[in-house]
Structure formats: C-alpha cells, structure tokens
Amino acid sequence: MDDIGRLIDLTSQMHLEPGEDVNCPQLSQSKKDAIITSNAVLPNGKKIKLLKTLLTSACERNCYYCPFRSGRDLRRATFSPDDFAKLYLQLHKGGIADGIFLSSGVINGGINTQDKLLATVDILRRKYQYNGYIHLKIMPGAEKAQVEEAMRLADRVSINLEAPNTERLLQLAPLKQYTDELLRPLQWVEEIRRTQPGNRAWRGYWPSSVTQFVVGAVGDTDLELLSTTQNLYHQLKLKRAYFSAFSPISDTPLENQTATSPMREHRLYEASFLVRDYGFDIEELPYDKQGNLPLESDPKLMWARKNINEPIEINTADRERLLRIPGVGIKGAGEILKARRKNLIRDIGELRPFGVNINRAKPFITLNGRRPAHQLKLW
Numbered sequence: 001m002d003d004i005g006r007l008i009d010l011t012s013q014m015h016l017e018p019g020e021d022v023n024c025p026q027l028s029q030s031k032k033d034a035i036i037t038s039n040a041v042l043p044n045g046k047k048i049k050l051l052k053t054l055l056t057s058a059c060e061r062n063c064y065y066c067p068f069r070s071g072r073d074l075r076r077a078t079f080s081p082d083d084f085a086k087l088y089l090q091l092h093k094g095g096i097a098d099g100i101f102l103s104s105g106v107i108n109g110g111i112n113t114q115d116k117l118l119a120t121v122d123i124l125r126r127k128y129q130y131n132g133y134i135h136l137k138i139m140p141g142a143e144k145a146q147v148e149e150a151m152r153l154a155d156r157v158s159i160n161l162e163a164p165n166t167e168r169l170l171q172l173a174p175l176k177q178y179t180d181e182l183l184r185p186l187q188w189v190e191e192i193r194r195t196q197p198g199n200r201a202w203r204g205y206w207p208s209s210v211t212q213f214v215v216g217a218v219g220d221t222d223l224e225l226l227s228t229t230q231n232l233y234h235q236l237k238l239k240r241a242y243f244s245a246f247s248p249i250s251d252t253p254l255e256n257q258t259a260t261s262p263m264r265e266h267r268l269y270e271a272s273f274l275v276r277d278y279g280f281d282i283e284e285l286p287y288d289k290q291g292n293l294p295l296e297s298d299p300k301l302m303w304a305r306k307n308i309n310e311p312i313e314i315n316t317a318d319r320e321r322l323l324r325i326p327g328v329g330i331k332g333a334g335e336i337l338k339a340r341r342k343n344l345i346r347d348i349g350e351l352r353p354f355g356v357n358i359n360r361a362k363p364f365i366t367l368n369g370r371r372p373a374h375q376l377k378l379w
C-alpha cells in the first residue's frame with residue numbers, strides 16, 4: 001500500500017472524533033484528495049482544513065465502541081514518525097490540509113505510543129519548522145513529562161474520558177482506568193498551565209485542553225455527563241467537552257446496541273454551553289425522571305418558561321440576567337450593555353444587529369417598560 005492509501009485507511013473512521021469540526025467530514029473525489037479533512041474552527045476563530053488521522057490503526061486495547069479495537073477484522077496501517085511527518089508536510093504544502101489532529105491506536109503501552117506521537121510532532125516543529133495547527137492526543141497511561149512535552153509542541157491537547165465516571169467506563173472500555181489513565185493527565189494539563197510559565201510552550205502560551213464522551217451506549221445519563229463536564233469546566237478549565245452520539249459498529253461487543261439520537265448530542269452541547277458560558281448550574285436544567293434532557297426543546301427555553309415569571313427589562317437587567325433570556329447569546333448581551341449606555345433601547349428591531357434571536361427573546365422581555373409587539377403564544 002502506498003502512503004496515500006495508508007493515510008486513507010488511517011483517516012477512515014476519524015469522523016468519530018468531533019475535534020474542532022464545524023461540518024461533517026468530507027471525502028473528495030480524486031485519490032490525491034480522497035483523504036478526510038474536516039472544516040474546523042481554531043480556538044482563535046480561524047477556519048482551516050483539518051487532517052484528522054491516526055499514526056497507527058493497530059491497537060492492543062479493546063474499547064467496546066471502537067472500530068480499531070484489538071481482534072477486530074480490519075486492515076491496519078502504520079506510519080513511522082519520520083514518514084508521517086514527511087507526508088503531512090507534502091499535504092500541507094500542497095494545500096490539502098492546514099492543520100493536523102493526531103491520535104493513535106495503543107501499541108506496547110500508552111507511554112511507548114505517546115513517545116511516537118511526540119516524535120512525530122517534534123520532527124514537524126523542529127526539523128521542518130512547521131508552525132501550523134496541531135491538536136495532539138494524550139494516550140491513556142502517558143507520563144506527566146510526556147504531557148508537558150505535548151503541551152510544549154501542540155496548540156491543543158486532548159484526552160478522551162469517553163464516559164462520565166469509572167462505572168460507565170468499565171462497561172465501555174474495560175482496559176482503560178478512569179482516574180489513573182484518563183482523568184489524571186487532564187489534571188496535569190491544568191496543573192502545568194497553572195504553575196509553569198507559558199513561554200515554555202512553542203507559541204509562548206500553553207495550549208487548550210478538550211475531551212470527548214461517547215453518549216448513550218451504556219445507559220449513561222445526561223445528568224451524569226453534564227455533572228462531569230461541569231467539574232471539568234470549573235476545576236480543570238477545559239476549553240470544551242465534545243459529545244459523540246453512540247453509533248454501533250459491526251464486530252464490536254456493542255454492535256447490537258441502539259444508536260443514540262443525534263438530537264441528544266445536540267441538547268448536551270446546548271446544556272454544556274449554558275454551564276460553561278451562561279452561568280447555569282447543572283442542577284437548574286430540566287431533566288426527565290431518568291436524568292436526561294428532554295429532546296423536544298432546548299434547555300434554556302425550557303428553563304425560561306418555568307422560571308422567568310416576570311419579563312426581563314432589557315435596559316436595566318445585568319449581564320447575568322440578560323444571559324438567561326432565550327435568544328440572547330454572549331455577544332448579544334455584551335452589545336445590549338454597550339448600546340444602552342448611549343440610548344434607551346425601545347424597539348425590538350434594535351436587538352437584531354446584536355445577533356439576538358428576537359422571536360425567541362420577545363416573550364421574555366420588556367423594552368423601556370413595554371412588552372414588544374407581536375407577542376408569540378409562548379408566554
């Protein structure tokens with residue numbers, strides 16, 4: 001198999017890693033371009049084509065949801081760090097990929113595998129002077145010194161927790177240890193960011209960290225997932241938790257399990273943003289008896305219908321209160337605060353340029369003491 005053939009094999013399942021995606025992965029027509037790249041948005045807002053790949057698809061672990069689990073009948077492919085770095089550089093120079101998301105199957109333990117990942121990005125950064133985007137995975141069981149080295153070389157690091165707690169992980173990936181192998185490296189990332197000067201990192205500041213959960217394969221509830229997510233945001237300053245709706249894969253122990261609704265994934269994202277950016281506590285969100293968010297409506301709207309008993313005055317509410325209004329986002333709240341320093345906001349149309357969804361906001365607000373015209377029946 002030639003290099004491109006190997007790379008196509010290695011990227012074939014990477015849609016399972018949401019990473020920095022804004023859209024679904026795309027597979028283009030010609031062989032040269034038949035490599036999955038994703039449209040991605042970087043932490044600084046820049047849009048790039050991200051090549052998401054493994055260094056090897058061989059793996060000694062047996063995570064029940066994973067297409068690369070050991071023993072599964074699958075053609076495996078592997079690159080050496082040097083070969084991979086050379087190939088990626090060609091793709092980068094050819095305009096096929098602007099950035100890379102690099103992970104790996106585990107071979108001869110997490111420490112050995114992490115060494116190979118580190119060697120690859122080290123070659124890219126130091127030998128080839130590559131200064132583009134790198135999102136580097138931390139392998140289960142990696143050492144603290146390796147985590148620090150990864151943080152020196154990458155723009156973002158991630159460790160997938162996969163499950164909200166030890167019990168759920170046992171059902172999903174019995175060979176992974178929740179606290180020692182997965183949570184601890186995430187704690188190290190934050191400890192290093194907190195205690196060491198960022199000028200040790202290649203960009204002069206430490207990278208962000210993210211994680212991912214597999215949703216709905218083993219009875220995990222939204223409340224469990226959001227509870228862990230809230231702790232990660234508050235205590236470990238995680239940039240983002242990604243949620244990946246479980247989809248069964250043939251020849252895995254979970255192949256007969258029902259796929260999780262993409263709407264559940266969507267609701268989890270909405271709820272996690274409320275916790276991360278809007279000052280909500282998970283206890284405030286609406287759940288059914290099983291501890292799951294209702295699918296039929298977004299959690300902020302449901303919260304507002306139950307809790308906003310008096311409309312909120314746009315001209316006087318503080319930022320925290322503005323952020324509770326459905327249809328008002330972070331930018332919208334900031335723009336409202338700025339605009340009303342100059343003039344009273346009297347007309348609902350004035351909110352539209354601020355990115356406010358006025359149909360959503362209308363039932364919950366007053367403007368200079370008056371309810372906006374054309375009330376919806378939501379109130």
Ligand code: SF4
Pocket residue numbers: 059060061062063066067068069070104105106173
């Ligand atoms: S360690 Fe990673 S690649 Fe290996 S089976 Fe588990 S999830 Fe898949």
